[in-house]
Amino acid sequence: MARAYQEAHIMDNLTSSVKDLQTKTAELAKAKGYHEERIKNLTTANAELQKNYDALEIRMKANEHNTTARILNTHLSLSPLPNKNNIPLTPLHALSTNRPIRSFPKHEKDTKTMAAADVIQCLQDLGVPSLGLSAGEKKARLKGEIGLASEERGGAVPGEGEGAAKKEGAAKALSPADKARTNTENAKKAAEVRRKVLEAKQKKMEAEKGKK
Structure with a gap:
């Protein structure tokens, strides 16, 4: 009788221990699942940050190329060379790929x-909105993005019969303004891109610290 009681007591203890182990195992499995999910989320966030960083880096390089290209195109547009219309422009690059448009x-x-479709595509590749603009306005905006001097500001002089020398002088007088306008716009774009790149780097560093 006493032995049977002892065996029953031992079985009860074993059953209780097994239940405790099962409970702890379930808790460990739950904790493991939580940490695995967190690691997965951090990995996804890090991949997204890397993707954004790469896109910003490509955009920054494209902007740097386009700044130089615009200056070259401006010089060509304002050049007094008689055959300048036969000299190829320096192509601008798409901001999303850093490849020639x-x-x-x-x-x-x-x-x-x-x-019209080509004009719109060029503006889109340069990140320039064109919704609501007329066909003429879109072309004018594209010419400005390329770095070409507008006909009104760069070449036309009031009055008919005026000599080529006066027209050339007007173009030269307006050249610094065109250059200043283009350089200012490009500097703003480059500064904005650099700011975004720095933010992406900071977020990436914070994500890596979180993983540790």
Whole structure:
């Protein structure tokens, strides 16, 4: 009788111990699942930050190239060379790929005959909004982005019969203004891109610290 009681007591203790172990095992499994999910989320967040960082880096390089290209195109546009319309423009790069824009006009004269779809595509690749603009306004905006001097500001002089020397003088007088406007706009764009790159780097560092 006493032995049976002892065996029953031992079985009760064993059963209780097994239940405790099962409870702890379940808690450990739950904790493991929580940490695995957290690691997964951190990995996803880090991948997204890396993707954004890469995109910003590409955009920054494209902006740097486009700044130089605009200056070269401005010099060509304001050049007194008689054959400047036969000299190719320096292509701008798409901000999302840092590759030459496919529909970019080869020569300055080609901007006048560009299809509307090509103009819109160029503006989109440069990150320039065009919704609500007329066809003429879109072309004018594209010419400004390319770095071409506008006809009104760069070449036309009031009055008919005035000599080529006066027209050339007017173009030269306006050249610094065109350059200053272009350089200021490009400097603002470059500064904004650099700011975003720094923010992306900071977020990436914070995410890596969180993983540790």
